[in-house]
Amino acid sequence: MLRVDGLEKRFGGLAAVSELSFQVEEGEIFAIIGPNGAGKTTTLNMISGLLTPTAGRIELAGRDITTAGSAERCHAGLGRAFQVVQPFPEMTVEENVMVGALYGKPGTTYAAARRRAEDALERSGLDALRTVPAVELTLLQEKRLEIARALATDPRVLLLDEVMAGLRPAEARLAVELVRGVRERGVTVVFIEHVMPVVRDLADRVLVMNYGRPLASGSYQQVTADPRVVDAYLGRDDDEEEDEA
Amino acid sequence: MRRALPDLLWTLLLAAVVALAPTVLKALFAQASVSYLSLAANAISLAILALSWDLLARTGQLSLAHAAFYGAGAYTAAILAKLGGLPLAFDLPLAGVVGAVLALGLGSVTLRLKGIYFAIATLAFTEVLKAVVQELPTGLAGGAAGLNVPPLFRPHFVPGAMQRWEIAYQRNEAYFYVYGGLLVLTILVSVLAQRTRLKAAFTAVRTNEEVAAVMGVRPARVKLLAFVLSSALVGMLGALEAMRLGSVIPDGTFAVSTTVFALVTPIFGGLYTTLGPILGAGVLSAVEETLRRTFAEGYLIGYGIVLVASILFMPRGLVGLANRLARRRRGTPPAADGEEAG
Numbered sequence: 288m289l290r291v292d293g294l295e296k297r298f299g300g301l302a303a304v305s306e307l308s309f310q311v312e313e314g315e316i317f318a319i320i321g322p323n324g325a326g327k328t329t330t331l332n333m334i335s336g337l338l339t340p341t342a343g344r345i346e347l348a349g350r351d352i353t354t355a356g357s358a359e360r361c362h363a364g365l366g367r368a369f370q371v372v373q374p375f376p377e378m379t380v381e382e383n384v385m386v387g388a389l390y391g392k393p394g395t396t397y398a399a400a401r402r403r404a405e406d407a408l409e410r411s412g413l414d415a416l417r418t419v420p421a422v423e424l425t426l427l428q429e430k431r432l433e434i435a436r437a438l439a440t441d442p443r444v445l446l447l448d449e450v451m452a453g454l455r456p457a458e459a460r461l462a463v464e465l466v467r468g469v470r471e472r473g474v475t476v477v478f479i480e481h482v483m484p485v486v487r488d489l490a491d492r493v494l495v496m497n498y499g500r501p502l503a504s505g506s507y508q509q510v511t512a513d514p515r516v517v518d519a520y521l522g523r524d525d526d527e528e529e530d531e532a
Numbered sequence: 533m534r535r536a537l538p539d540l541l542w543t544l545l546l547a548a549v550v551a552l553a554p555t556v557l558k559a560l561f562a563q564a565s566v567s568y569l570s571l572a573a574n575a576i577s578l579a580i581l582a583l584s585w586d587l588l589a590r591t592g593q594l595s596l597a598h599a600a601f602y603g604a605g606a607y608t609a610a611i612l613a614k615l616g617g618l619p620l621a622f623d624l625p626l627a628g629v630v631g632a633v634l635a636l637g638l639g640s641v642t643l644r645l646k647g648i649y650f651a652i653a654t655l656a657f658t659e660v661l662k663a664v665v666q667e668l669p670t671g672l673a674g675g676a677a678g679l680n681v682p683p684l685f686r687p688h689f690v691p692g693a694m695q696r697w698e699i700a701y702q703r704n705e706a707y708f709y710v711y712g713g714l715l716v717l718t719i720l721v722s723v724l725a726q727r728t729r730l731k732a733a734f735t736a737v738r739t740n741e742e743v744a745a746v747m748g749v750r751p752a753r754v755k756l757l758a759f760v761l762s763s764a765l766v767g768m769l770g771a772l773e774a775m776r777l778g779s780v781i782p783d784g785t786f787a788v789s790t791t792v793f794a795l796v797t798p799i800f801g802g803l804y805t806t807l808g809p810i811l812g813a814g815v816l817s818a819v820e821e822t823l824r825r826t827f828a829e830g831y832l833i834g835y836g837i838v839l840v841a842s843i844l845f846m847p848r849g850l851v852g853l854a855n856r857l858a859r860r861r862r863g864t865p866p867a868a869d870g871e872e873a874g
Contacts, residue, residue, distance in 0.1 A: 335746055357745035367746045375739045378732075386736045389729045390748035397729060440748050 288313040288475045289334070289444050294343035296329050296499075303329045304499045307343070311444070311492075316466070316476045318490035320483075320510075322520050326499035327479045328370060331446050334477075335367040336360045348443060362393055366442025368433035370449045370479070374421035380432055381417035384408055384439045391440025404439050410468060411435035412461070427458045434465060438474075445469060447478035451485050463488055483511075483521075495520060536727035539806070543719050550712035554705040563697045569704035575817035576711040577773060580718050581790070582797035582809035584765035587725060589795075590804045591751075591758045592738030594647070597638065597654035599790035600661045601631040601763040603780075605770030607665055610679040610780045611672060620684060620710070624768050631767020632760045634661075639759040643752060646741075655791075662786035678781030681774045684710070707776050714772060715810075718765050722806040725761070734758065735804075766794070800842055802851025811850050 294307040304326040311317040319327045332338040334345055336357035345353045352360050361367075366387075374383050384407050388400035395403070408414045411431040416424070424432060430450050437445055447466065451459045459482060466489055470476055480486050486493060486507060493510045495502040497519045503510045510516050553572070557565035585598050605627035612618055612626065642653040666676050673679065687702035725731065733754045736744035741751045774780050801812020819838055823831040846853045 337742060337746070356750075357742070358748050358750045361746060361748035369743070373740055373743050375736055375743070377735055377739055382732065382735075386732045386744065386749065387747040389732055390736075390744075390750075392748065400729075436747060 364443035387439035579813035605767030627771035635763030802849030
């Protein structure tokens, strides 16, 4: 569904991402983990079109989207929730979601957009808050709104950037359920996460990045047992691992 | 579309008021109605200028080229009249098309610029267009001296059947209707932009262009559409003003002050709304006229003070102030900044 081939991003002389290739199958939940500065968000930004790669190729459902604009990628089926939540501050929750519903796919009628927005609000547990100004939401609600907006664009692949960051364990569990629900609808999910129990619970496959390069990939068990991953990211002492969820 | 219905009804009501106003004014004030109609046309002109500028502002672009499109429309009317004179039914749309085409050209190149850079580029465009018009063959555009524009209406005095002042009344009444018509058209465009899916795109692009794009909105197209609509409307206004004022001249027709009024009025009345620019135009026209009658000399200083004070104390304009008062009366806590009226 999503294919990344030889992706590279240089900022001046610094390679933030290089030699990155991976493939995500349809309906899969795919996690990207790694220490801060490993290039995870840069990768997501290249996939969603906010950054142009200096080399490499990105394919969505067989279509080359390497140089496509953000809007075009969205129309092709790419949804994105941001790490730093960025709701449109002047709009209510519902209006925020309607932007994605109206413009996510060209040719959507108003009535169809309305239905899609309703559906996204319901699935994200925001239906009671639809008329609330987006600036009045709590962090968990804002994260839900990020996901709801992305869902409203009717994506085939959903990119989630650290959706769990800052959430309390109980909240994170709700978010995990939300992501599972998304996948059950046939949406492929690619997510960046630091909270390891969330990765364990959600991911079918995990890609570990370090210094902008892929370090290891495989199941959660495989990568967490990999001594290179332990050295670079998880640390030797198991007690350091956050046990949040 | 269905959500636009209440606003469309309001617009219809306004159109009815415009239609009746001259007759009522004449019945009430007789000869004085002549100058009232002229003042009303000034206020309507300011309202069209402001509301058309606000259309683009809703996408987050601060244009300093409004005078350029206004001037382009004015010169279109002047040159057409010189070349032979078409009826208004052709002149006006043509002036709109000239504005739209220029905006399409300028917008395709400059709308990717953000904030202050776009503003500077549009200001430069105004100066360039003024220079170009000045350098056109004098036989065509009149050079630095400009052109005379024949008036749109030339009422005839019928001895015995009417009084002298009624000539002026008939002329002003006719202009009032045409200006009122263009105002209604501008309001219709604004209402449709506020009550259809365009509103979501405009606001999304204004508040966060990158996120809007990730959600499928095409910011470049949205901004270009707003720019073209905005410029077409002000182009038509320029054409009408040229005919009403009777001449065009580069320094006056492409005056920076036109742009300044175009942006100050919506800020004063309430940005990103239909009501705000209209309300702002009405109040500012009244304030200016009152000041002018009270202090013939230096009244503009007082006008400036009123503007600065109102922008300091009403950051969201008259409409924002009204919303704040309404909330206080209802006893609800002041909500987010997002309060907007149609």
